[in-house]
Amino acid sequence: MKIAIMGAMLEEIEPFLTHSAHEPLLANFRKTSKLRYGGNTYHEGKYKDLDIVLAYSKIGKVNATLTAATLLEKFGADMLLFTGVAGAVNSALSIGDLVAATALCQHDLDISIFGHPHGFVPEGAVYVKPATQLLALADRVAKAKGVALRHGIIATGDQFIASSERKAWVAQTFQADAIEMEGAAVAVVCDALEVPFFILRAISDAADMEAQFDFDAFLKESAKISSSFVIAMLEEL
Numbered sequence: 001m002k003i004a005i006m007g008a009m010l011e012e013i014e015p016f017l018t019h020s021a022h023e024p025l026l027a028n029f030r031k032t033s034k035l036r037y038g039g040n041t042y043h044e045g046k047y048k049d050l051d052i053v054l055a056y057s058k059i060g061k062v063n064a065t066l067t068a069a070t071l072l073e074k075f076g077a078d079m080l081l082f083t084g085v086a087g088a089v090n091s092a093l094s095i096g097d098l099v100a101a102t103a104l105c106q107h108d109l110d111i112s113i114f115g116h117p118h119g120f121v122p123e124g125a126v127y128v129k130p131a132t133q134l135l136a137l138a139d140r141v142a143k144a145k146g147v148a149l150r151h152g153i154i155a156t157g158d159q160f161i162a163s164s165e166r167k168a169w170v171a172q173t174f175q176a177d178a179i180e181m182e183g184a185a186v187a188v189v190c191d192a193l194e195v196p197f198f199i200l201r202a203i204s205d206a207a208d209m210e211a212q213f214d215f216d217a218f219l220k221e222s223a224k225i226s227s228s229f230v231i232a233m234l235e236e237l
């Protein structure tokens with residue numbers, strides 16, 4: 001079993017690394033190796049008896065697509081766990097809350113002029129769903145650890161959202177709970193290649209006028225909340 005762990009930003013996978021950003025080494029993994037490929041660094045190692053490949057993609061759907069496809073096709077991962085931060089769209093979510101995606105969509109994919117729903121292109125689907133068994137595993141881990149894990153719809157697009165109007169539109173159009181810039185791209189890749197995946201985000205901001213300041217203030221803290229939960233899931237795999 002080879003497990004891909006992916007984030008979009010270095011800060012999102014940094015908790016898995018021992019040293020500073022300049023000398024990344026896998027903390028809890030044996031037989032560390034590191035490979036540069038396609039403009040990204042892939043860390044391979046073992047966590048207990050699990051083979052792990054770990055990478056961050058850089059921000060955005062195109063970068064996320066490249067990295068997800070590389071993790072599956074070049075590194076042969078059989079499962080992908082995504083960890084990172086998101087903006088809250090649902091007002092019931094606060095900074096630091098954990099959201100496991102039950103479905104992901106692309107809020108900026110728009111051929112609605114041809115009569116299609118927002119987020120839809122022919123031969124695709126508006127929503128792509130993660131593996132139910134990984135959601136169930138996450139629920140068990142959350143219960144055992146006494147951690148509040150919410151389920152929600154995650155909307156992905158190539159914009160950092162810092163606008164109450166756009167946020168309201170995304171909430172209304174997609175019934176979204178959280179917003180970020182990579183999840184649906186990863187979901188489309190994994191779904192197409194039939195690899196089970198799980199997308200976890202901890203809230204860093206409310207995608208409103210304060211979002212850029214909150215994001216900077218809470219990125220590291222929220223990234224750590226998410227990555228710690230993924231480590232707890234690895235314990236149970």
Ligand code: ADE
Nearest residue numbers: 086087160161180181207
């Ligand atoms: N990731 C974290 N916060 C975000 C926001 N407000 N918009 C897009 N992606 C995000």
